Amino acid sequence: MFEEKDFTIIGADAERGEAFARKPVTYWGDAFRRFKENKVAVVAFVVLFLLVISVIVVPILSPYDYTKQDLRSRKEWPSAEHIFGTDSLGRDLFTRVFQGGRVSLAIGIIGAAVVAIVGCIYGGIAAYFGGWVDMAMMRVVEVLSSVPNLLVIIMMSLLFDSSSVSTLLFAMCITGWCPVARLVRSQMLQISASEYVMAARVMGVSPLKIVLTHMIPNTISLIIVNITFRIPGFIFSEAFLSYVGLGVQPPSTSWGALASEGQVTLSFYPYMMFFPAFFIALTMLCFTLMGDGLRDALDPKLRR
Amino acid sequence: MSNNNLYEIRNLKRYFPAKNGKVVKAVDDVTFNIARGETFSLVGESGCGKTTCGRTLLGVYPKTAGSILYNGKESSELSRAEQKEFKRQNQMIFQDPYSCLDPRMAIGTIIQEGMNVHYDYTPAERNEKVRELLYKVGLTADFASRFPHELSGGQRQRIGIARALAMNPSFIVCDEPIAALDVSIQAQVINLMIDLQQEMGLTYLFISHDLSMVRHISDRIGVMYLGSLVEVSASGPLYEKPLHPYTKALFSAIPDIGKRSTKERIRLQGEIPNPMNPPPGCKFSSRCPYVTDRCSHEAPQLQELEPDHFVACHMAAVLNK
Numbered sequence: 001m002f003e004e005k006d007f008t009i010i011g012a013d014a015e016r017g018e019a020f021a022r023k024p025v026t027y028w029g030d031a032f033r034r035f036k037e038n039k040v041a042v043v044a045f046v047v048l049f050l051l052v053i054s055v056i057v058v059p060i061l062s063p064y065d066y067t068k069q070d071l072r073s074r075k076e077w078p079s080a081e082h083i084f085g086t087d088s089l090g091r092d093l094f095t096r097v098f099q100g101g102r103v104s105l106a107i108g109i110i111g112a113a114v115v116a117i118v119g120c121i122y123g124g125i126a127a128y129f130g131g132w133v134d135m136a137m138m139r140v141v142e143v144l145s146s147v148p149n150l151l152v153i154i155m156m157s158l159l160f161d162s163s164s165v166s167t168l169l170f171a172m173c174i175t176g177w178c179p180v181a182r183l184v185r186s187q188m189l190q191i192s193a194s195e196y197v198m199a200a201r202v203m204g205v206s207p208l209k210i211v212l213t214h215m216i217p218n219t220i221s222l223i224i225v226n227i228t229f230r231i232p233g234f235i236f237s238e239a240f241l242s243y244v245g246l247g248v249q250p251p252s253t254s255w256g257a258l259a260s261e262g263q264v265t266l267s268f269y270p271y272m273m274f275f276p277a278f279f280i281a282l283t284m285l286c287f288t289l290m291g292d293g294l295r296d297a298l299d300p301k302l303r304r
Numbered sequence: 305m306s307n308n309n310l311y312e313i314r315n316l317k318r319y320f321p322a323k324n325g326k327v328v329k330a331v332d333d334v335t336f337n338i339a340r341g342e343t344f345s346l347v348g349e350s351g352c353g354k355t356t357c358g359r360t361l362l363g364v365y366p367k368t369a370g371s372i373l374y375n376g377k378e379s380s381e382l383s384r385a386e387q388k389e390f391k392r393q394n395q396m397i398f399q400d401p402y403s404c405l406d407p408r409m410a411i412g413t414i415i416q417e418g419m420n421v422h423y424d425y426t427p428a429e430r431n432e433k434v435r436e437l438l439y440k441v442g443l444t445a446d447f448a449s450r451f452p453h454e455l456s457g458g459q460r461q462r463i464g465i466a467r468a469l470a471m472n473p474s475f476i477v478c479d480e481p482i483a484a485l486d487v488s489i490q491a492q493v494i495n496l497m498i499d500l501q502q503e504m505g506l507t508y509l510f511i512s513h514d515l516s517m518v519r520h521i522s523d524r525i526g527v528m529y530l531g532s533l534v535e536v537s538a539s540g541p542l543y544e545k546p547l548h549p550y551t552k553a554l555f556s557a558i559p560d561i562g563k564r565s566t567k568e569r570i571r572l573q574g575e576i577p578n579p580m581n582p583p584p585g586c587k588f589s590s591r592c593p594y595v596t597d598r599c600s601h602e603a604p605q606l607q608e609l610e611p612d613h614f615v616a617c618h619m620a621a622v623l624n625k
Contacts, residue, residue: 027408027451195404196414199464202362203418203471204391213417217408 031221034297041293044286051283055101064092066099067251075269084275087261096253097275103254104235105283107169111234112227114173119180120223126181127188128211138185145178149237157246168247172237176230183226187219221298228291232284239280255280309373310475310507311338311361316370318353318360326580330356332531333370335606338475343501343508345518345539347554348528349576354511355399357528358477361509362394392422395468399480401460405452411438411463412448419470437466441496458489462496469500475507482517490514494521515558519543527551530579530587533606537613547615547624550588586618594619 035041059066064082070090078085084093126137149172156171191197191214200210239256241247243263248254255276262273318331330353338344346354359365361372363379372379374390382390395418398404405414415434419425425433435445441462452460461481468476478497482490494517500506512518518525518539525542527535527550535548546552553570572591577583583590589599598618606614609621617623 026410030451030453195398195400196406198364199396199398199404199467200417202364202391202394202396203467204388204421205417206421213409214406218406 031297035293038293038296041290041297044289044293047282048286048290051101051279051286052105055098055105058098059095059102062092062095062098064095066091066095066253068092075265077269078271085269085271087272088265088269093258093272093275096258097255097279100248100253100255100258100276101279103165103248103252104238104256104280107165107172107238107254108231108235108283108287111169111172111176112230114169115176115180115230116223116227118173119177120184120219122177123181123184124188124211124215127185127192128207134185138182141178141181144175147175149175153241153246165248165252168238168241172234176234180223180226180230183222184219187222188215191215191218225291225295225298228287228294232287235280235283235287308339309337310340310375311509312371312373312376313337313361314371314373316357316360316372317368318356318365319368322580328579329531329582330579331360334528334531334533336526336533336536338507338509339524341501341505341507342523343510343521345510345512345522345525346528347512347515347518347525349513349554351576351579352528353531354513354528355479358396358479358509358511362396362477363390364396388422392418392471393474395471395473395476397461397464397468397476397478397481399483401457401464401484402452404464405460407452409451410448411450411452411455414452414463415448415466415470418467422471433470437470440469440500441466442492456489457485458492461485461489461493465493465496465500469504472504473506475509477509477511479511480513481510482514483512490517497521515555527554530577530582532587533616534588535613535615536606537615541610541613545624547609547613547620548588548617549592549594549619549623586616588617594623 068091070086072090073082073086074090075088076082076086076090082092082094084097087093087096122137122141126134152175153168153171156174157167160167192210197210197214200214205213235255238247238254239259242254242256243260245260248257250257258276259273259280262269262271262276266273313334313336316331316334317329319327319329322328332353334353334357336344346357348354356365360367361379367380374394377386379390405411409417412431412434415437416430419430419433431448434448438445438447443459443462443466447455447459447463452463455463461484464481481497482493485493497508498521501508508521510518510521522539524536524538526533527542527548529550535542535546535551537547542551543555546555550572553572556568556570570593573593574591577587577590583600585598585600585602586592586595586604589595592599596619602618604616604618606616607620609615609624
């Protein structure tokens with residue numbers, strides 16, 4: 001048996017008591033580390049990065065102009081001279097696919113950015129003021145999001161009597177911000193009910209400061225993930241609308257417009273359809289996979 | 305006696321609107337005092353209004369009726385400057401150490417947050433202050449650059465305490481500060497709180513359902529049931545001789561360690577009534593073993609049955625002869 005004399009009190013060393021084994025990790029540092037661990041997401045990111053670089057660079061470096069018609073070399077299959085072949089007017093498809101990529105990617109990124117900004121401001125205001133302001137604002141959102149998207153876009157192109165890229169973008173954004181507004185509002189409401197916001201209120205921190213230091217930083221990652229998932233949605237909507245003839249007009253082009261042209265001669269010249277369709281699919285897949293990776297990396301609840 | 309009270313709470317009510325026009329009487333007609341430098345505990349089952357009561361005191365929830373006198377002044381009628389001072393002097397420690405710290409903020413920033421509102425320190429003074437506070441709660445200066453997710457539950461709770469102390473408060477509402485911690489850490493945190501109280505002359509409102517811990521830390525205790533105080537007394541007499549039938553039942557459930565229990569457990573029948581629809585008269589009447597006709601008609605008021613020992617029960621005098 002042990003007795004009291006068998007034990008001595010050695011005390012506790014406060015300096016060394018609770019030391020950290022690893023270096024301080026900021027929130028974003030930790031998120032970046034976890035994103036890197038997700039190989040699929042990193043590959044998707046690299047592919048997207050290369051894609052963005054090539055849509056900028058290829059049309060500049062290419063020896064062919066994307067509008068230049070060459071009637072002597074129409075409908076040529078892919079070769080060393082024309083990597084993706086030529087279309088029915090003899091235009092180089094390689095150049096056209098990347099030129100169309102500019103429009104498609106730009107619509108995706110600008111659209112998602114506009115939607116995110118408008119949605120954040122609207123949702124933020126609704127959550128901040130609450131009560132009947134919130135009530136009224138959310139009913140507006142519900143009405144807007146119940147209107148079919150396609151209908152709005154057709155009406156817009158009638159109203160402005162044009163079907164240019166900017167009209168298309170405008171029409172897609174008009175209803176597109178509603179889900180973002182809802183998301184931001186619910187996240188903000190959740191944060192404003194949290195104990196750290198209550199602690200800040202008890203301490204007398206001003207409402208504006210609470211919004212700036214607690215609400216926005218805790219919502220931003222959610223918004224980043226949402227934008228990433230929204231970009232492929234915009235790209236696909238644009239492709240679909242251009243395909244049915246409501247979007248980009250010739251000689252300007254986009255992946256959707258190219259696919260639409262290629263579809264006419266699909267049974268004889270399938271390469272004309274294949275390349276734009278392939279890039280649409282590749283981009284959407286990469287954005288979705290990267291978004292998955294970002295969501296896993298940024299969600300504090302998934303931290304091991 | 306009365307000028308020694310930091311808080312005098314008179315007939316405090318806090319109702320929450322519920323569906324179809326009903327109200328939940330979370331705090332219903334509660335009267336008690338908190339003396340300067342003491343630890344006043346509120347105990348009771350989950351949902352009896354302890355937390356709501358604490359939050360209403362600090363103005364997190366507006367009160368429905370009654371009065372809260374802080375230093376003899378009605379807390380809802382303070383001027384702007386007085387309100388700011390009130391917010392500096394009254395702090396809160398939370399139950400859940402995982403949700404009370406902003407996950408995106410470094411510990412140093414969290415501790416400084418309130419300090420920056422009330423004190424004009426230079427950045428160097430601020431960092432020095434943070435370091436001091438971290439030492440005070442038993443942590444090292446290293447912690448200032450860390451983030452909440454890198455800390456254990458006990459360490460987070462200490463950060464919560466340091467954040468409250470940064471304001472040089474005089475009163476802290478401790479809302480179940482140890483309920484989410486494991487037992488070895490509970491003792492550390494409680495002892496830290498007792499030490500700080502003696503060092504800085506703090507007054508605590510301690511909200512808990514851990515009856516053994518409440519006995520250890522409290523000077524006076526209020527027992528709540530369904531939003532009402534049923535018994536208020538100094539800690540010793542309350543544990544030795546509870547007067548209210550509910551308190552008796554509650555305390556008989558404290559487990560004894562080391563000896564074969566000789567006392568008989570009082571088993572209450574039935575469930576806690578729905579707070580939207582409490583029984584008429586005495587709220588405990590639906591479960592009280594000594595219920596009489598009078599109990600279901602007339603709500604009992606707190607009466608001083610023994611010196612400084614208040615109980616709200618019609619039968620208390622008869623039962624405790």
